[in-house]
Amino acid sequence: MKAIILKGFGGTENFELREHMGLPEIGPEEVLVKIMATAFNPIDYQMRQGRSESKRLHSPVLGREFSGTVVRVGTKVRSFHTGDAVFSASGSMGSNGTYAEYIVVPAAILTIKPVHLSYQQAAAIPVVYLTALQIVDRLGIKSSDRILLTGAAGGVGLALIKLLNANADHHIVATAGNVKSKAVLLEAGLADRQIVDYHQPDLKNLILAENEGEMFDFCIDLVGGEMSELCASLIRVNGSYADVTALGTSKALSDFFDKGATVYHISNYAYALFNHYKWYGDQLGRIAGMLENQEITAPPLLVFDSFTIQSVAEAHQILEENRTNGKKIVMNISTA
Structure with a gap:
């Protein structure tokens, strides 16, 4: 799979494109997802800079939320099937971050994407x-x-x-x-x-x-x-x-x-530290219900169409300089 990795802490010049990383292995209670879109958060650049948040890094691939389609499910997974459109806040619970074409995550943290939402909108919602x-x-x-x-x-x-x-x-x-x-x-x-x-x-x-x-x-x-x-x-x-x-x-x-x-x-990763994965899927399911009932709406978006180092670097710079103007930054990973 293709992924953008962080070679070392510091500036955006430390990002590198890897064209041929191996697909992550899947466990019995996990799901392999093809990522369609990912979103950016302040914790991304804070991790890149090596600040305290970097303690949560377990992969050189950054990115902590995504939307996509299920490619394969573990032997004990019954709630999702190949082809399902899903979204999730993966944090450090995935096999890697979300600046990548694929990710393996616990099935418990996934939720079915509301039909009326685009993959870009869904990726911007979880965190x-x-x-x-x-x-x-x-x-x-x-x-x-x-x-x-x-x-x-x-x-x-x-x-x-x-x-x-x-x-x-x-x-x-x-x-x-x-x-x-x-x-x-x-x-x-x-x-x-x-x-x-x-x-x-x-x-x-x-x-x-x-x-x-x-x-x-x-x-x-x-x-x-x-x-x-x-x-x-x-x-x-x-x-x-x-x-x-x-x-x-x-x-x-x-x-x-x-x-x-x-x-x-208020710490979202607190539940992950103690393997309370179900909290993420349950809460995101509540949010999906409110979205479907139009009680709430997806954030306004700033979308980068291309999955490139340039897109990642510019997104990080906008976040660092507080120039989002109320928009959630999203990057397309795949179109098919």
């Missing part, structure tokens, strides 16, 4: 919606709760807004950094008054003003760093903070403690 759904499930947010959402125009932020507003309107104040991001949030269902430009001076008081002077019940932080400190200053006593980045500062953590806040660590 962002699994993260967003975990936030909704674990935090137990009610429609009366006041929510501050940082980095809202990214993939997880948009998925979260769609999930929260699927059945009820919520009191959300979101931060955005430019006109394009604001437009994406408006399209996702937020009103103009709910969106605050984080570049403005006196940001804390501007956000408070948009929240009628009230502190927030929840802060869902998709940025970290200074934004974690902003969250700590705006959360109420005994409020809740969802840390999706692991980039919170020591000051923020100290301030959360002073307020008696509950801190939730």
Whole structure:
């Protein structure tokens, strides 16, 4: 099979195209999938750079979610058959990453692709919606709760807004950094008054003003760093903070403690570390049902048509420079 591998940590010049890698072997509870499309996530370039996320690497092939067709199933697999259209967040659970033509994964993490979705749309869904759904499930947010959402125009932020507003309107104040991001949030269902430009001076008081002077019940932080400190200053006593980045500062953590806040660590790979593979398939099945019922929609896409080093390098650069403008980056792997 053809695959793009990472020769060493550092820049995008470390990617290399391998034309003839061997097909991965399949176990009794596994499935061989021909990948049709893959999507990119910030963890991809963080792994490439050798940051802490690289501890999860077990293959020189990066990429952590895909859509495709089943080629072969293990002897104990009954839920999937050759030719099924599937999608999944494979993370480090696959034989290799998803910048490749084929992957072997546990059958438990797969879900049938909704018929109305393209392979490109399906590839863009798993990571962002699994993260967003975990936030909704674990935090137990009610429609009366006041929510501050940082980095809202990214993939997880948009998925979260769609999930929260699927059945009820919520009191959300979101931060955005430019006109394009604001437009994406408006399209996702937020009103103009709910969106605050984080570049403005006196940001804390501007956000408070948009929240009628009230502190927030929840802060869902998709940025970290200074934004974690902003969250700590705006959360109420005994409020809740969802840390999706692991980039919170020591000051923020100290301030959360002073307020008696509950801190939730949102980690999708936690379940994989303890072989809880069924969690991925079950949750993605819920998401597929919501997509089929049109309660939620697929993210807007930026699609690279060619499976090349150039496509991978450009996708990484766009993510690093925060130029996605609310779109999920997808790369076609195969067309047939």
